[in-house]
Amino acid sequence: MSVDQLIARFAEIGVAQDYALLGRETARYNRLFDQMHAVVDELKGRPGDERRALLKLYDHPNMQVRLKAATNSLAVAPVAARQMLEAIKASNWPPQAGTAGMTIWNLDEGIYKPR
Template identity: 35%
Template sequence: MAITELSRAPDIALVEKFIEVCLEQESKNDGDHIQDYNKLIRRMVKITEEMKSRPGDARRLLTPLFGHSSWQVRVRAAMSAFALAPIEARQVLEQVRATRVNPYAADASGMLAAIDAGEYTPK
């Protein structure tokens, strides 16, 4: 979905695209596909920026994904919606960190450490 398409997509289509990108990231998260993974990160940033720009901040629609069956979707949804649901997002990240299953636990741990150290402020 191109940027112009993102701006015209309904909120639910953005959520679906978010899930799709997360699942694709999960399949590329083996170290052999770093360029592909980074490209997907950039795509996710565009999706979440578009969601944030919507009236009422459509990132709120990511909170139901905190219970998704994919850990990648859970972690990315919690990271993306942290500013809107900090208590719930923190719980998700803490739960994933506690599993010690990487790379998900490492991502969750890194995000929590950055927030707690004041190095990152979710907006």
């Protein structure tokens, strides 16, 4: 798959995750989480670490896609990713705003260290 195809797949998975969250479909969400992790690993393994391509999704209409794009690009674009997480937190859009807030707190406390 090309980087653009991987980014499109990432977004598709993110939208599906959002529906799984809203429907309280934990098993489905977990499967989608694993699929997204595989996409991120593929991007990370590309020459130059192509996770930067996730920044293209910062203006995606779906909040879950933006949240996951920001979280998964923290290691390669920490300032931009942090700004996106702050914006999601400030939106008060549940449940993503809460997740963004906890991610920021974990970063600030040194609990979460992006790699």
